[in-house]
Amino acid sequence: MSEDFEIKNKVAESGLINFDLSSLVPKGERIGIDLKDFLYEGLILKEKDFREKVAAVNSQDYNGAYVYIYNSAEAIVPLWAYFLLTAKLTDSAKKVVFGNREDLEVLLMHSVMQTHDFSELEGKRVLVKGCSDESIPENAYIELVEQLKPLVKSLMFGEACSNVPIFKN
Incomplete structure (x- = not known):
């Protein structure tokens, strides 16, 4: 050569x-929370029961995680219920959104693209x-x-x- x-x-x-x-x-864990698990028989929101279940959530289980809240039962849930659950998680989770995993990823990447x-x-x-x-x-x-x-x-x-x-x- x-x-x-x-x-x-x-x-x-x-x-x-x-x-x-x-x-x-x-980077970080993604965790989904199904509102169905907080509803009476998976279908009906009873305020007292709902508040008790939210109070029982260990927010440290979501420490540093990206959380998406969804409703697989398609039950009608008042907006204050999302407020209550989100308020429980915001001190621990990096981000809390309503929607499925794909919605979470879209919102996370949107935030990155903007910043x-x-x-x-x-x-x-x-x-x-x-x-x-x-x-x-x-x-x-x-x-x-x-x-x-x-x-x-x-x-x-x-x-x-x-x-x-x-x-x-």
């Missing part, structure tokens, strides 16, 4: 910044990683484009060897 032959990493030389959206996914400092990507050519071990809500990708479009020189999606150009400024 000739000494003139040199292996070059064209991806590294391209100035392309790889951005993995999964690196922004908030993350993307300034280190300003004027750069950015490739958003296409595959991830984490489940990332589609809305996070939409919000990422909204955040990056005014900042970056160009945006691509996929992998370095096979990417889809999204836009160039």
